[in-house]
Amino acid sequence: MKGHSLNGNWQAHFFLVIGVAVLAFPVYLAMIGSTWDAGTIARGEMPLFPGPDMISNYQQAWGSGSGQRVMGVPAATMMLNSLVMALTISLGKIAISLLSAYAVVFFRFPGRMFFFWMIFVTLMLPVEVRIIPTYKVVSDLGMIDSYMGLTIPLIASATATLLFRQFFLTIPDELVEAARIDGAGPLRFFWDTVLPLSRTNMAALFVIMFIYGWNQYLWPLLITTSKEMSTIVIGIVKMIGTGDAQTDWQIIMAATILAMLPPVMIVIFMQRWFVKGLVDSDK
């Protein structure tokens, strides 16, 4: 790059390469592990180069699964469950937070600040704290072992509401007034102006929330009992054998690599969106 001394570049690259290596090595190991047969890993040999069984391992992981506790549930099913969960949670969170932030910022109604603070207070209560009452409610509603039970309790989001609120506060009052004079009602203004202006915020939140939804562990563990409703994260844990059951590490590794792909794809695909948003500011 122009203006940088070769020396400075070398140093920077040296540390970057080390950093990447440290972070990427476990992923690399998982990838290598997924290409050998069960015996190789069970013997304690951990090769550093790809083996011959890649295709069959991935076929088994994708198509029929492994491990006693989730025997017969293929990774494909579990990934579909995860995908439904992650998409519903992220899209639901965005929709609900957009609307609640819109109400809090643009409307004057009795108890406005009270509701705002109520939303804010829920930030201080993580899922783990309210998990027992939430479980009780969901089970009373008969939503155990369903997509609704998996997703609805996680959709409300104080963080996203606050983020959108902060963004909405930067929309100038004059713009709101211009829309009023132009004859756009509240819904029309939301749809025609607020939504398009929030595009980049929505994209960024979608990425964060998708990964949040995809990586949920505790809640799906509680709420799903049938094998067919397991998410991939739960499924991988359940593949690890207990007692004298054999653990098919090569299949677990293959499933792990498969589980990584959707979040990685989301990041790579959406990156274009929010980089674009950062470069040409809309306001």
Next chain:
Amino acid sequence: MNGAQIRIVKITKNFGKVRVIEGVNCDIRESEFIVILGPSGCGKSTLLRIIAGLETATEGEIHIGGKIVNHVEPKDRNIAMVFQNYALYPHMTVWNNMAYGLKVRKMPKAEIEVRVKKAADILGLDGLMQRTPRQLSGGQRQRVAMGRAIVREPAAFLFDEPLSNLDAKLRVQMRLEIKKLHQSVQTTSIYVTHDQVEAMTLADRLIVMNAGKFDHVGTPMDVYDRPATLFVAGFIGSPAMNIIPMELASEANAVKIPSGSRLPLAARLTNSKSSSVMVGMRPEHIMLAQEETEAFFVPVELVEVLGADTLVHGPIDGGNQITIRLPGGFKVNRGDKLNLTIRPENLHIFDTESGMRLN
């Protein structure tokens, strides 16, 4: 489309316990260009927002085109507003910005095309229709904001300090364009500003507002020639009018500078309650005196050469500081003593207590 009459009847506005507008009245005629001028915080923008319907009046009525509109939504008042910061929709093209208000009103596409095209022609926006606001300069943005108002063909335009974000040169140019625009479309316009040059050049009639009240309503020349209050006298004119406390002579036919010089009045002043009055003299009305007409002198303390004019500052008869505007090229140096005079009709006399004009 010549616009509508607008009547402001006893409008009062309180923000909590603070009264920002105190029962103001004005009848605005069809096609008239009214400028509301005042310092910041005098309530002028609030009044405009009350007319637009963005703010509700505490008391009083607004009539537009003969109808009381107090409880009519802004969109149904048939007005268009141009904002200080343009308030363009950042994600829409120029074309969409201008057409949006018509689309919302479900106007047929063909009619929208015609109106937007016409407005773009008037404002010279032809080549810019597919750009977004951030690809435009400040002047172009303001033009789009005006275009958005024009396409509506409203009963009135409301301008809220539309030029204050532009640089000085562009402001002069846009001022002319607004004037031209008004001459061609003739829509009733209310224009709020704190810039007296804009006010003087644009207004058919000028409202000078001070602390929530209309101090003076009149043509620009009327406001300049016969300011109704001390505030208006000091606010209009650049450099500002010299205002000096003086004593009224016993026969009420002259005023006396504290040092003793007498300035004769055009007519006897009979309505002053007190013998001390405030006297205003515009810097441009003070003239160099011939021997026999000399009224007072000023020792020159500071000279500002502006090219077209030369401004001289110094104490009148060695007392209060005044400013005198002399022709450009007039040779004067610090320490010179100028003998000066002023015509009786150019003296403005105000009551010391109330600030009201007396002559």
